[in-house]
Amino acid sequence: MRLVAVSAGLSTPSSTRLLADRLAESARGELEARGHEVRVDVIELRELAVAVANHLVTGFPAPPLATAIDAVTGAHGLIAVTPVFTASYSGLFKSFFDLIDPEALTGKPVLVAATGGTARHSLVLEHALRPLFSYLRAALVPTAVYAASEDWGSGGDDYTEGLPARIRRAGGELAALMAARPDRETNRDDVDEGDDVDALERQLSDLRFD
Template sequence: MKLIAVSAGLSTPSSTRLLADRLIESARGELAAQGHTVPTDVIELRELARDVANHLVTGFPPSRLAAAIDAVTAADGLIVVTPVFTASYSGLFKSFFDLIDPDALTGKPVLTAATGGTARHSLVLEHALRPLFAYLRAAVAPTAVYAASEDWGSGGDEYTDGLPARIRRAGGELAALMAARPARAEPEDDVTALERQLADLRFD
């Protein structure tokens, strides 16, 4: 299995990237506890912004962008994290996923997350991110994680889990979805596929 995170943070350092890293650690730890060694990677969309724009205009992805799209579509699990702009996901985030084949994420486990300056924007997870990935027919983890500025370092209270607890729960849910997904069959090479076709044509 392979786990990929997509971070749409625009600054360096970025709280969006930090949240992506924490979620990867949580999911990878849960999978390791189940006996799975899972390679991970993070795709920083800020490094691909110009390539995304060029692809939207020309219809042809530059090599770095093509590699990122291939990594996302081939992953066994995805973590997607966006900063909130005007009460929704960022334009860069949406533009990148506009370039993904609409069928490529079908059934793929996805954990959604977002960062923002205030907790008032936390509903972006349910009114923007979850519908987007439901439309793409992904298997979206029940717990989505929003991190406002005041959440970092907060342990929560008697009514609300703190950010670390939400990260652990979401990571566990993503790990469970990935572990339960049937293993993908290795694609046949051309020779094997031809032999199978010939065998189907034989008559007794």
């Protein structure tokens, strides 16, 4: 299986990249425990910023950007992580996903996550990231992960789960959807799209009530 993580962090080192790596490791560990071989690729959008801007103007992707787009559209599962800018996803993050064919993520398991300086921006997951990938008809996992500065190294308390627990739960949910999803790239003629969507909805429902 191929798992792709997209990180829109701009600094080096980046908490956004760190969160993407930890989520990818969580999902990979769960998939390997289920007997799957997993390849993980991480796409750093900061390295593609100029190519993204040029593509928006010219309509033609440079080879590194075309490779990144192919990786996202061809993945069995996707992790998308952005820093919060002005209470939403970053412009670079949005510009990259504007270049993805609107049908390419249909039914694809996607885990969304974000990083920010304060917990008060955590609702970006619900008012910005979920609507974006719902529009693209992706199969979003129930748990989205937000990491504020104070979350790193925190174990949580009696009322809230710490960041490591949220990462484990989200990675497990993504792995479950990836493992259960038909391989529509190789079996597209054998799978009815309506049946595929219904099956994914049942799987998401099961995950919510475990």
